[in-house]
Amino acid sequence: MDFSTLIVHAGLDRDPATGASSVPIYQASTYSQKDPEHPGRYDYARSGNPTREALENALAELEGGASGLAFASGMAAASSALLLFQPGDHLIVGMDVYGGTFRVLDRLFSRWGLRTTFVDTTDTANIEAAVEPGTKAIFIETPSNPFLRITDLAATAAIARKHNLLAIADGTFTTPFLQRPLEYGFDLTVHSATKFLNGHSDILAGAAVTRTEELGDRLKFIQNAFGAVLGVQDSWLLLRGIRTLAARLEAEQRTAHWLAERLAALPEVRKVHYPTLAGHPGREIHERQASGGGAVLSFELAEEALTMPFLRRLRLPLLSVSLGGVESIVTHPAGMSHASMPPAERELRGITAGLVRMSVGLESGEDLLADILRALREAKRGMD
Ligand SMILES: *Cc1c(COP(=O)(O)O)cnc(C)c1O
Numbered sequence: 001m002d003f004s005t006l007i008v009h010a011g012l013d014r015d016p017a018t019g020a021s022s023v024p025i026y027q028a029s030t031y032s033q034k035d036p037e038h039p040g041r042y043d044y045a046r047s048g049n050p051t052r053e054a055l056e057n058a059l060a061e062l063e064g065g066a067s068g069l070a071f072a073s074g075m076a077a078a079s080s081a082l083l084l085f086q087p088g089d090h091l092i093v094g095m096d097v098y099g100g101t102f103r104v105l106d107r108l109f110s111r112w113g114l115r116t117t118f119v120d121t122t123d124t125a126n127i128e129a130a131v132e133p134g135t136k137a138i139f140i141e142t143p144s145n146p147f148l149r150i151t152d153l154a155a156t157a158a159i160a161r162k163h164n165l166l167a168i169a170d171g172t173f174t175t176p177f178l179q180r181p182l183e184y185g186f187d188l189t190v191h192s193a194t195k196f197l198n199g200h201s202d203i204l205a206g207a208a209v210t211r212t213e214e215l216g217d218r219l220k221f222i223q224n225a226f227g228a229v230l231g232v233q234d235s236w237l238l239l240r241g242i243r244t245l246a247a248r249l250e251a252e253q254r255t256a257h258w259l260a261e262r263l264a265a266l267p268e269v270r271k272v273h274y275p276t277l278a279g280h281p282g283r284e285i286h287e288r289q290a291s292g293g294g295a296v297l298s299f300e301l302a303e304e305a306l307t308m309p310f311l312r313r314l315r316l317p318l319l320s321v322s323l324g325g326v327e328s329i330v331t332h333p334a335g336m337s338h339a340s341m342p343p344a345e346r347e348l349r350g351i352t353a354g355l356v357r358m359s360v361g362l363e364s365g366e367d368l369l370a371d372i373l374r375a376l377r378e379a380k381r382g383m384d
Pocket of ligand 1: 073074075076098100101141145170172173191192193194195204205206322
């Protein structure tokens with residue numbers, strides 16, 4: 001079956017009771033029981049809800065995993081996954097993971113004795129070199145944020161297997177439509193479903209999918225015990241958003257690639273970062289493990305002083321944090337998405353004031369380019 005077909009029908013695609021074209025929103029916190037000694041399939045909504053379950057089954061199916069779980073946000077999914085570990089455990093984490101992931105490890109889990117080494121995982125030798133006796137997991141993001149750096153999934157999973165580590169990937173930027181890390185030997189994927197999976201910038205949601213039933217059961221226990229579950233209305237909306245994932249991402253990444261090439265040719269732009277752009281250092285690996293470049297790109301303006309006037313002049317894209325919506329979203333990483341990172345850490349990662357990230361939506365590429373060119377022109381003329 002083609003993946004686009006699976007996206008439309010994954011999980012439950014109709015109400016088993018009535019045949020209705022979508023699973024109902026079971027707006028209930030508890031379930032009445034016929035027999036106090038033998039509770040039914042559902043007892044309390046934190047432990048299970050049919051609408052959330054339809055979504056969770058779809059997530060597992062799309063990712064090719066044994067168990068899918070829906071959380072209140074991407075950070076709730078990642079943090080719940082981090083609760084698999086214990087004080088004293090050591091994690092190797094990609095140096096440019098999402099700023100919130102960095103923050104929760106650096107400021108929260110560190111207080112509970114979880115040790116983290118951040119490494120540049122684009123060279124998997126760095127991962128191997130960071131393995132210590134207490135190392136329990138590798139956590140990566142590919143393409144990473146905001147430079148779209150690429151990490152070799154198969155090579156990373158091989159290192160994890162060799163040292164008996166859990167391999168975890170944050171799949172937010174690609175979604176299972178473009179890349180499925182479990183197929184390369186990863187144990188667990190986490191997602192901010194707030195972004196491309198939902199696709200409409202109208203809910204906050206997280207997802208996790210495990211390769212094995214056993215890990216799924218452990219994470220399901222944490223989901224229920226810790227309680228950061230996704231609410232039922234948002235579960236329904238996310239399931240609805242997922243149904244158009246293939247059509248959205250296909251169109252968005254076509255425009256993103258086109259725009260990346262146009263931007264790279266502008267004298268005002270020093271460098272464009274996009275995984276399938278000619279000259280991208282990780283292009284070959286990315287094209288081997290993913291079926292497209294995705295819809296996020298970043299670029300560096302040659303003249304840093306132009307950045308703020310340029311951003312202020314843009315009309316079409318939202319100037320905001322987040323990504324993955326039907327509308328294009330432009331972010332200034334140094335001041336917005338990566339503001340939670342200490343300045344020294346930001347500098348170490350090359351996140352300069354001239355860097356702009358763009359999540360390309362469903363607008364026409366020509367219109368987006370015209371808006372960017374106009375904003376650059378006006379910024380240069382000093383119309384601010
Ligand atoms: C947004 C994001 C997160 C966090 O997800 P929330 O839904 O905002 O909690 C995690 N990882 C990546 C790559 C993200 O872009």
